[in-house]
Amino acid sequence: MLGVDLVLGILAALMAVFTALVIRWAVEARMPLQAAAIVFLLLMMAAMFGGIVVYFFHPGTTGLVEGLWLAAGVMSAGALVPFLAFLRVAQVQLTANESLPTAPLRKGVAFGALIAALVLANEFLMGWAFDLVSGLRFAPLATGLGPLATSVTAVIDSPWFLFTMAGEMALTAYLLRSRFDRPFVIVVSFQAVLMLLSPPALGLSGWREISVVGGSAVMIALFVYLMEHIYREKELNVAFSRYLTRLLGVYGLMMAGLFLWAAYGQPLLFAASIVLEMLVYLDAVVRPERFSAPERMVWQLNANWAFQLLAFIFVAELFMGALLDLQIQPGVYAGAFPSLPLSGSTFIVLENAASNGFWFFALVAGSTWFLAMMGIEMGALVVFKFRETRHLETKIRLALMMACYGLFAVFFPSVYYSAVFPTWASGTQVPILGWSMGIGSAPLVPSVFVVLLVTYVATGALTALFGRRVICSVFCTAPLMYQGTAIDAMKSFNRSSPFARKYLSSRFSALYSTTTAVVLVALVGTSFLSYFDQTGRLNITVGGTDPSVFLFVLSFSVLWYVMFVTIPYTGNYNCVTMGWCYTGTIAQAFQKIGFFKLKVRDKQVCRDCTTLDCAKSCPVGLVDMPGHFRQKGEFRSTKCCGVGNCVGACPYGNLYIYDVRHWFRNRLGLPIPPASEVSLPVLRNPSPRVGASPAVPAGVTTRTATSPTGSP
Ligand code: SF4
Ligand code: SF4
Structure with a gap:
C-alpha cells in the first residue's frame, strides 16, 4: 500500500x-478565447477523475465502459466551450470591422x-x-x-x-x-x-x-x-x-x-x-x-x-x-461538556440548549488551555505595546500585568491549585477564592474568612495606596486583553460609537449608577445565599450551581467576553466605563479614599495645549481630564484605572500619576521627579502665566503650537 x-x-x-x-x-x-481554453482544461481534468470514480463504483468492464463514456461525454461537451468562444470572436470580427480588436475578457x-x-x-x-x-x-x-x-x-x-x-x-x-x-x-x-x-x-x-x-x-x-x-x-x-x-x-x-x-x-x-x-x-x-x-x-x-x-x-x-482542553487534558475534559438532551417540549429544548450553550461557554472560557492561548495571543499584542511605550512606569506596569496574567489566570488556578488540592473541586466551582469571587461564603477551609479578610485587606490597602490600577490594570486578567496594540486602538470607538459616548467622561450617569447598584446587590445577595446554602440553612441554586459561583461565572467567564467583542459598540474597557464589574466597583470605593490621582506639573501648559492628547489616549474615555488640569492642576476620578496612556501621550511630559510615593515625597520636601521620557520643548510665554505652578520641571521651558501625537 x-x-x-x-x-x-x-x-x-x-x-x-x-x-x-x-x-x-x-x-x-485577457481574451475570451484564453478563458475558454482554461475552462476546457479544467473540464478535461474533471472528466478524467470523474471517470475513475465511476469505474471504482462498478469495478470491471461495466465500470470501465461507464467511466470512459462519462469522461468522453464531459470532454466533448467541454470542447464546445472554446469552439463557441471562437465562433463568437469570428462573428464579431466578420460582422463588424475586421480590424476591430476582439473585446477583452470581462x-x-x-x-x-x-x-x-x-x-x-x-x-x-x-x-x-x-x-x-x-x-x-x-x-x-x-x-x-x-x-x-x-x-x-x-x-x-x-x-x-x-x-x-x-x-x-x-x-x-x-x-x-x-x-x-x-x-x-x-x-x-x-x-x-x-x-x-x-x-x-x-x-x-x-x-x-x-x-x-x-x-x-x-x-x-x-x-x-x-x-x-x-x-x-x-x-x-x-x-x-x-x-x-x-x-x-x-x-x-x-x-x-x-x-x-x-x-x-x-x-x-x-x-x-x-x-x-x-x-x-x-x-x-x-x-x-x-x-x-x-x-x-x-x-x-x-x-x-x-x-x-x-x-x-x-x-x-x-x-x-x-x-486544546480535550487534546491536552482528555482525562479532565472528555465528557465534561454539558449535554442536556434536546428533546421534549419546545420550552424544554430551548431551555436545555441555552443551558448547554451557557455552560459550554463558561467551562471553556475558564479552562486552562483557553486562558493560556488567550494569554499568548493577547500577551503578544501587549509585548508590541510594551516596545513602543516610552514611559518607564507604564512599561513596568505592563510587565507586571503580563506576569500577573500568567500567575493568576493560568498557573495558580490551573496548575498550582490542582497540584496542591488534587481532590478539591475545580477553582471555578468553588464559591470563594478571594477578591475576584466577591464576598463568597463556602466553608472550604476553617480559616476561610481569614483568607477572605486578608485578600480584601491586602488588595484594598494596595488600591488605596496606588489606585485601582492595582486591580484593573495589573491583577485582573481583563487589562491584558484590553491593552494590546490593536485592542487599545479600539478606544476610538469610545468616542465614535453612539452608545459608548453615553459613558464618556468621569461623570456617573443614572444608567451607570443603576448598573453598579444592581451588580452590588447581586453580589451581596448571592453571597448570603451561598453562605446559608453552605451552612445547610437553605438549599438554593442558580443555573444548577452555587449562587455566588453562578454570578462569578456569568460575570467573568461569559459576560466579560460578550462585552469584549462588542467593544466597537460599547467602547474599550466597558467593564469600567459601564460599571458592570463588581470587582471594579469595589476597587473604585478603595480608590475614592486613597491617594491616587493624575497631576500636571504646570497648569499653564495645559491651558495652552491644543493637542489634548491625554484625553484622546484614555482607554476609559475620561475626556474631561484636560479641563480639570487647567483649573486645578489635577484630576481625580474613580473611573480612572491608571493605565498611564495619558502620561505617555502628553507631548510636553507635563502629566504624572500621583500616589502614596508622591505623598511621602511631599511630606519629606522632596521634588517630584521630572518627566522621564523625551518631551517637546514648550515655547515660553512672554506674558506672566496665570496660575502657573511654581514647580516647573526641567525640560518644560519653552512652548510650541505644534501638535504631535504620542498616542497610537
Ligand atoms: S473593572 Fe473588573 S473586569 Fe474590568 S479591569 Fe477592573 S476588575 Fe477587571
Ligand atoms: S496633553 Fe498634556 S499638556 Fe495637553 S492637556 Fe493633556 S496633560 Fe495637559
Whole structure:
C-alpha cells in the first residue's frame, strides 16, 4: 500500500502544481478565447477523475465502459466551450470591422465563480478517485449521515484533498505574489500551513497531537499578525478587509467543526468549512485587481467590521480552547461538556440548549488551555505595546500585568491549585477564592474568612495606596486583553460609537449608577445565599450551581467576553466605563479614599495645549481630564484605572500619576521627579502665566503650537 500511496502522493503534488498554474493563467487571461481554453482544461481534468470514480463504483468492464463514456461525454461537451468562444470572436470580427480588436475578457463574479467551482470540483473528484484507489482508508468516523454525505465528507477530510489544496494555496500565493500586497500573500501562506495541519487528514499516531497543537499555534500567530497589521495600517483595501472577515468567519466554523470532530466524531462541519474557505480563497485569487483598487476603509470608523473581526476571532478561539482542553487534558475534559438532551417540549429544548450553550461557554472560557492561548495571543499584542511605550512606569506596569496574567489566570488556578488540592473541586466551582469571587461564603477551609479578610485587606490597602490600577490594570486578567496594540486602538470607538459616548467622561450617569447598584446587590445577595446554602440553612441554586459561583461565572467567564467583542459598540474597557464589574466597583470605593490621582506639573501648559492628547489616549474615555488640569492642576476620578496612556501621550511630559510615593515625597520636601521620557520643548510665554505652578520641571521651558501625537 505504501507504494500506491507514494505514487498517489506524487500525482497529487503534480496536480497541485498544475492547478496553481491554471489559476495563474485564469488570472492573466485577457481574451475570451484564453478563458475558454482554461475552462476546457479544467473540464478535461474533471472528466478524467470523474471517470475513475465511476469505474471504482462498478469495478470491471461495466465500470470501465461507464467511466470512459462519462469522461468522453464531459470532454466533448467541454470542447464546445472554446469552439463557441471562437465562433463568437469570428462573428464579431466578420460582422463588424475586421480590424476591430476582439473585446477583452470581462472578469465578473460569474467568471470567478466558474473557475472556483471547477477547481473545487477537480480537487474533490481527484480526492475521491485517490481515496478509492487507496482503498478508502481515510473514511471518517461514524457520522450518522447518509451514505452520500458520508462519502463527500470522507473525501474532503482526506489527505488527498486537504494536502493538495494546501500545496495549491502555497503555490498560487507564490506565483501571484506580485499581484497582491504582501499582507494578502502572508495570510494565504498561513492558510496553506493551517490546511496542511488539518487534524482529520491522517490517522497516523501522533498526527492528531501535532496537528491540533501546531494548528492552534499557527492560527494564534495569524490572529496576532492580523491584529498587529490593522494596528499599523489604519486604512485597509476594501477587498482585503472583506476577505479577512470572510476568512475569519470560516475559521470560526472550522474550529467549531474540529471540536465536533474531536469530541463527538462528527466531521461534517469541518468539511463544510474547508469548502467555504476554498471558495473564499479562489474567489479572491481569480480576480486580484480588486485588491489593488484605490478604495480604502478606515477600520476605526467602521464599527461593524471591527465587531465582525473580534466576534469571528473569538468564536475560533473559544472552540480552539475547547479542542486544546480535550487534546491536552482528555482525562479532565472528555465528557465534561454539558449535554442536556434536546428533546421534549419546545420550552424544554430551548431551555436545555441555552443551558448547554451557557455552560459550554463558561467551562471553556475558564479552562486552562483557553486562558493560556488567550494569554499568548493577547500577551503578544501587549509585548508590541510594551516596545513602543516610552514611559518607564507604564512599561513596568505592563510587565507586571503580563506576569500577573500568567500567575493568576493560568498557573495558580490551573496548575498550582490542582497540584496542591488534587481532590478539591475545580477553582471555578468553588464559591470563594478571594477578591475576584466577591464576598463568597463556602466553608472550604476553617480559616476561610481569614483568607477572605486578608485578600480584601491586602488588595484594598494596595488600591488605596496606588489606585485601582492595582486591580484593573495589573491583577485582573481583563487589562491584558484590553491593552494590546490593536485592542487599545479600539478606544476610538469610545468616542465614535453612539452608545459608548453615553459613558464618556468621569461623570456617573443614572444608567451607570443603576448598573453598579444592581451588580452590588447581586453580589451581596448571592453571597448570603451561598453562605446559608453552605451552612445547610437553605438549599438554593442558580443555573444548577452555587449562587455566588453562578454570578462569578456569568460575570467573568461569559459576560466579560460578550462585552469584549462588542467593544466597537460599547467602547474599550466597558467593564469600567459601564460599571458592570463588581470587582471594579469595589476597587473604585478603595480608590475614592486613597491617594491616587493624575497631576500636571504646570497648569499653564495645559491651558495652552491644543493637542489634548491625554484625553484622546484614555482607554476609559475620561475626556474631561484636560479641563480639570487647567483649573486645578489635577484630576481625580474613580473611573480612572491608571493605565498611564495619558502620561505617555502628553507631548510636553507635563502629566504624572500621583500616589502614596508622591505623598511621602511631599511630606519629606522632596521634588517630584521630572518627566522621564523625551518631551517637546514648550515655547515660553512672554506674558506672566496665570496660575502657573511654581514647580516647573526641567525640560518644560519653552512652548510650541505644534501638535504631535504620542498616542497610537
Ligand atoms: S473593572 Fe473588573 S473586569 Fe474590568 S479591569 Fe477592573 S476588575 Fe477587571
Ligand atoms: S496633553 Fe498634556 S499638556 Fe495637553 S492637556 Fe493633556 S496633560 Fe495637559
